[in-house]
Amino acid sequence: MKVLIDLCVVPLGTGVSVSKYVAACEKIFLAAGLKPKLHANGTNIEGEWDEVFAAVKRCHEEIHTMDAPRIFTSLRINTRVDKEQTLEDKIMSVQSKLSGDFNKETL
Amino acid sequence: MKVLIDLCVVPLGTGVSVSKYVAACEKIFLAAGLKPKLHANGTNIEGEWDEVFAAVKRCHEEIHTMDAPRIFTSLRINTRVDKEQTLEDKIMSVQSKLSGDFNKETL
Amino acid sequence: MKVLIDLCVVPLGTGVSVSKYVAACEKIFLAAGLKPKLHANGTNIEGEWDEVFAAVKRCHEEIHTMDAPRIFTSLRINTRVDKEQTLEDKIMSVQSKLSGDFNKETL
Amino acid sequence: MKVLIDLCVVPLGTGVSVSKYVAACEKIFLAAGLKPKLHANGTNIEGEWDEVFAAVKRCHEEIHTMDAPRIFTSLRINTRVDKEQTLEDKIMSVQSKLSGDFNKETL
Numbered sequence: 191m192k193v194l195i196d197l198c199v200v201p202l203g204t205g206v207s208v209s210k211y212v213a214a215c216e217k218i219f220l221a222a223g224l225k226p227k228l229h230a231n232g233t234n235i236e237g238e239w240d241e242v243f244a245a246v247k248r249c250h251e252e253i254h255t256m257d258a259p260r261i262f263t264s265l266r267i268n269t270r271v272d273k274e275q276t277l278e279d280k281i282m283s284v285q286s287k288l289s290g291d292f293n294k295e296t297l
Numbered sequence: 298m299k300v301l302i303d304l305c306v307v308p309l310g311t312g313v314s315v316s317k318y319v320a321a322c323e324k325i326f327l328a329a330g331l332k333p334k335l336h337a338n339g340t341n342i343e344g345e346w347d348e349v350f351a352a353v354k355r356c357h358e359e360i361h362t363m364d365a366p367r368i369f370t371s372l373r374i375n376t377r378v379d380k381e382q383t384l385e386d387k388i389m390s391v392q393s394k395l396s397g398d399f400n401k402e403t404l
Numbered sequence: 405m406k407v408l409i410d411l412c413v414v415p416l417g418t419g420v421s422v423s424k425y426v427a428a429c430e431k432i433f434l435a436a437g438l439k440p441k442l443h444a445n446g447t448n449i450e451g452e453w454d455e456v457f458a459a460v461k462r463c464h465e466e467i468h469t470m471d472a473p474r475i476f477t478s479l480r481i482n483t484r485v486d487k488e489q490t491l492e493d494k495i496m497s498v499q500s501k502l503s504g505d506f507n508k509e510t511l
Numbered sequence: 512m513k514v515l516i517d518l519c520v521v522p523l524g525t526g527v528s529v530s531k532y533v534a535a536c537e538k539i540f541l542a543a544g545l546k547p548k549l550h551a552n553g554t555n556i557e558g559e560w561d562e563v564f565a566a567v568k569r570c571h572e573e574i575h576t577m578d579a580p581r582i583f584t585s586l587r588i589n590t591r592v593d594k595e596q597t598l599e600d601k602i603m604s605v606q607s608k609l610s611g612d613f614n615k616e617t618l
Contacts, residue, residue: 191358196552198476198517198587203379206417206474206593209601213608228605229550230598231517231587239357243350250346250376251298259379260420262412264478264587265372266519266552269357272310272366272527277551280530284549287534303412303445305480305583313486313524313581316494320501335498336443337491338410338480367527369519371585373412373445373478379420384444387423391442394427405572417593453571457564464560464590465512473593479586483571486524486580 191239194277196266198232199249201258214256215249222248227277232264234277239269298346301384303373305339306356308365321363322356329355334384339371341384346376405453408491410480412446413463415472428470429463436462441491446478448491453483514560515598517587519553520570522579535577536570543569548598553585555598560590 201211219226219235222245227234253261308318326333326342329352334341360368415425433440436459441448467475522532540547540556543566548555574582
């Protein structure tokens with residue numbers, strides 16, 4: 191089963207900056223052969239369910255190892271069986287419904 | 298690694314009611330020996346990471362099998378390595394900080 | 405427009421415990437005449453959109469005033485125009501689809 | 512109070528495609544003078560709290576008007592009072608912690 195997720199990790203008990211933890215997760219996803227797409231409030235990843243969630247688990251393990259005693263993660267999970275749809279397909283589908291003027295501004 | 302999650306499944310392409318899908322997920326968690334705590338906007342579950350996420354995957358598979366072509370899930374994931382904390386501990390910790398008057402009203 | 409939300413506030417830069425901040429939010433909701441339903445990973449609230457979101461804003465303001473320099477909130481928002489549905493209706497709808505045996509265990 | 516949000520709207524009871532609703536929301540944010548940043552699982556928006564949430568409310572109203580009887584929205588909310596941080600700052604902060612090689616692949 192293919193899955194598209196949007197992962198946002200929030201370490202607690204470690205100060206206000208989360209970027210080094212997000213960077214550590216990016217490296218984990220890349221090392222797993224996944225192609226994370228970073229955005230300002232999370233990271234989008236697509237792949238087979240088991241591979242994606244094995245990497246999410248490694249993110250939690252790694253962030254705890256770095257120094258965070260507690261982690262809160264907000265995750266969005268998308269699966270569909272009617273057709274294959276990539277992360278890029280989803281963006282293109284919205285863009286095709288926006289006029290050319292809006293298009294340039296929103297991406 | 299212990300994990301506490303809050304799962305909210307939203308099937309798409311199947312009408313406005315989601316309760317039968319939520320009920321199906323409850324049965325999956327119970328069958329897995331987990332103890333789901335249903336609330337109005339999701340279900341709280343605690344357990345070992347691998348067991349919990351294996352059950353989440355089965356929820357997606359089951360909902361697709363029932364009839365939903367697409368599923369959106371909102372998931373909150375909590376892990377901590379500084380101490381053990383159950384779902385009930387979390388609620389009690391908030392309650393202990395509310396006065397007796399508020400206490401009765403908020404739960 | 406009526407709305408049902410599920411709010412989970414996570415203060416950053418203040419240590420691992422979040423319960424005192426959650427308790428502060430409960431008091432804000434009660435003071436606003438709303439009826440928060442606390443669960444292990446958040447709080448469910450129902451009411452008119454403007455009242456509910458005014459209270460959510462006050463939660464952020466209060467938590468910053470307490471001491472948290474940064475706040476991450478995970479929010480689920482439900483609106484529907486086909487029928488009125490309360491938080492309790494949502495839970496009852498799931499329960500009615502679970503057998504009596506499951507019923508007792510899941511709530 | 513400035514806020515950075517990540518909005519993901521999921522209409523129920525209207526079929527499996529959500530892109531036309533997402534496009535409608537983009538137009539609402541643009542019309543409000545906000546600068547939405549679309550990604551594969553949501554839209555990032557930054558601005559003053561009241562302006563941003565007024566636009567979120569209009570999104571729900573518009574999607575109901577279009578035809579969706581029920582809407583589920585997953586929202587991430589970020590506020591901080593220690594410093595100003597834009598959506599781009601957040602991304603740059605992570606990128607600066609990734610090596611040059613990773614950098615190109617992840618964005």
